[in-house]
Amino acid sequence: MSNKGLFSEKLKIVNIGLRSFKETLDVSGAESIHVEWKPPVGITADAAKILAGSRVRIEEANLKAAAIINGGSPKLVGMGSAIDVVPGMQKNLILHAGPPVSWERMCGPMRGAVMGALVYEGFAKTPEDAGSLAASGKIRFEPCHEHQAVGPMAGIISASMPVFIVRNETHGNLSFCTQNEGLGKVLRYGAYAPEVIEHLRWMEKTLYPVLKNALVSTGPLDLKALIAQALHMGDEVHNRNRAATSLFYRAIAPHIVRTAPDTGTAVRVLDFINGNDHFFLNLSMAASKAVLDPASGIESSSVVTVMARNGTDFGIKLSGTGGEWFTGEAPVPDALFFAGFTREDANPDIGDSAITETGGLGGFAIAASPAIVKFVGGRAEDAISYTMQMYEITASESPAYQIPGLDFRGTPTGIDAVKVVQKGVMPFIDTGVAHKKPGVGQVGAGVLSAPEEPFRKAVEGLAARLAGNK
């Protein structure tokens, strides 16, 4: 792939209506053109008129939503089996990333992960049998997001899987996420080989009880404080979680040692976490979900409470439009591919991990994490530009999550879908890339801008409600 192509394309977006970014880019030698305005994402004239007439009402509602997000206090309070603790979980139910999707429309890696999960649950002996079962109608599929949960990449949660439990202490609501599997051949990227299933069993039988007991010993862990520190240490807690994983490890290690059944088990668990710099990702996702959920249902608010992809569709929800999903085609990320893979192998964007961006982290905080941009061929200045751009489409700045390089300015938080549409500036998202075929796994990592369609539909949906409410 051409990294140059990737960044010149992105930079064109950066410059819309924001001359200061143009100047930064000029200094860094990037090619860019400054235009004073871009036509907004095309919404109907009626919708535009309604939104213009409701400007004050929307902004007030958005400040309310942003205050709820920024006032959240996510704490890791324990663990449990999905069947025992995730609301509405059932034996024959598989939760997945993104908006609702049928087996027929599911992308390759999500199908692969479903097949692996059915083997893991003992419902099928082979991936082929699992595929037949999945297609039979006997298995139900629902989004994680409809069950207070989130899952990275394919985001599969089945009944026996252990989950972390995060509680937003401010509002009392819970969120759930599985344990991160590590890198290599893993279920979340659509792999289902026997060693993938074996590893899931180890995570259930060994990792889970050890962590569960250790968390009883630690008491509630303040994820907000931990994430805030990690942003001072080069993470944006989506594509880079090295600092957050380190801090989590430091906090929990003595408790693992104290509570594990034996020294060998403690060492294996410590080695597993130490060997996976993304271990914290699932916790940053659950923390983001926990603070965003209470911000839903605020009448007239255009603040985005969910951005999620199932590898086929990119879906969002707004605070002011209730439980409704607004979807569009999921784009293929611009990525750096692992040796032997190309863009041709890449599945369209997948995973609930964009909940971090929705909560003011990930791509929105990428100025704190220039190493990610460097990894995909950009420069440190690009990372600053991306975050600066996100301030244009957010309702607030985080009081807790800060960017050291921007003199500790709070991260842009609370995506305002109306601003997205009006300015034509799309949310910037970090992501991993799965192979489009089931059974393969990860092929790269990269960045992308959210597609326009879900935002256009969501804003029109909000306008329709505003009209109805008049």
Add this chain to the structure above:
Amino acid sequence: MSNKGLFSEKLKIVNIGLRSFKETLDVSGAESIHVEWKPPVGITADAAKILAGSRVRIEEANLKAAAIINGGSPKLVGMGSAIDVVPGMQKNLILHAGPPVSWERMCGPMRGAVMGALVYEGFAKTPEDAGSLAASGKIRFEPCHEHQAVGPMAGIISASMPVFIVRNETHGNLSFCTQNEGLGKVLRYGAYAPEVIEHLRWMEKTLYPVLKNALVSTGPLDLKALIAQALHMGDEVHNRNRAATSLFYRAIAPHIVRTAPDTGTAVRVLDFINGNDHFFLNLSMAASKAVLDPASGIESSSVVTVMARNGTDFGIKLSGTGGEWFTGEAPVPDALFFAGFTREDANPDIGDSAITETGGLGGFAIAASPAIVKFVGGRAEDAISYTMQMYEITASESPAYQIPGLDFRGTPTGIDAVKVVQKGVMPFIDTGVAHKKPGVGQVGAGVLSAPEEPFRKAVEGLAARLAGNK
């Protein structure tokens, strides 16, 4: 204290001959005046003439010295008792930070630390008795630096103290440093209360054997790789070591668990390291010492191989002037003081920790660590300016240690004393601040510029040698 005063003062130095910094400062709103040139630090006309005539020879020698520094490969290879492993260590010998100093000229905190060490060694029952013994002539005092060792603040190493052993794999030389005591009342800041001595005994009897055994299990730990990662995570490994301590903790924790005599001991050691974000400082110092030592003794080189302070004098050594110390009065740092303390309480600058700056870390890498500048009242831009300024006085850029915010540019490495004198740009140093009276401890943390006098003398000393060599 007035932080505003601190930074306007510093910024005046920043702008000398470097218009680009002036522009940065203008943007950030700082008050500054740009002057095209400042008279060099006043050296004799003879010396100036000799140096001008030897420019090429000096620069070639400096490139050689910088290549040795940058080619170093410091690894933590084990631990031992000072008496057993530190070259020339003896029972009645106390090693201290900085250039040589007699008991009579020793500052308060160094006296306090010596008194504590004599009680710790069992040579005296009370600090008062220890003071009498120290003044009696029966105890010898020599710089850590004369024994391949370094020590933070007072830098006291006595015979029974355990030390880390770092080996520069490129050249085979060793360096030594004690274990970091943690914060609060500690010997290195001049405290000597019974709990300080008790804690030193715990470090000797419990912490040391556990870490020593764990390090046998890990095998040599690559400190260069660890520091390089830490710079990507907001540390400059002098005043901020949170990331490096985290990474060290992750690397060693499973080995501690595996090799400790029992679970309770393992947990206490893990809790101690986890409770002290500066634990890694002593290792970053020993790593810097290990890579700098082989760069000494290069004829004609004006590269600084040691910067160290004993709380009375600030001393440096140049590669091309052999073992000779060049000293000047140690300045009082600009600092943020803990509640209840003021600049009046502050001892002049003290400690061997400026070995990190000498090796391209600490204040030279502060652009990687804007949180430190923020802590003392500055802005993220100031951190960038300080590091940019240091490129003006260094012979090279580190190939391993990088600044993310400067698009991963290597840190300014290998201080060229001739450039320091010619440009009047003094090395920028992060530091802790000790109370000037013995027995009190830390009163703050801050930054300072090295004094001119040692550099003036060193450059004149080099000129004298160059003249002799003609």
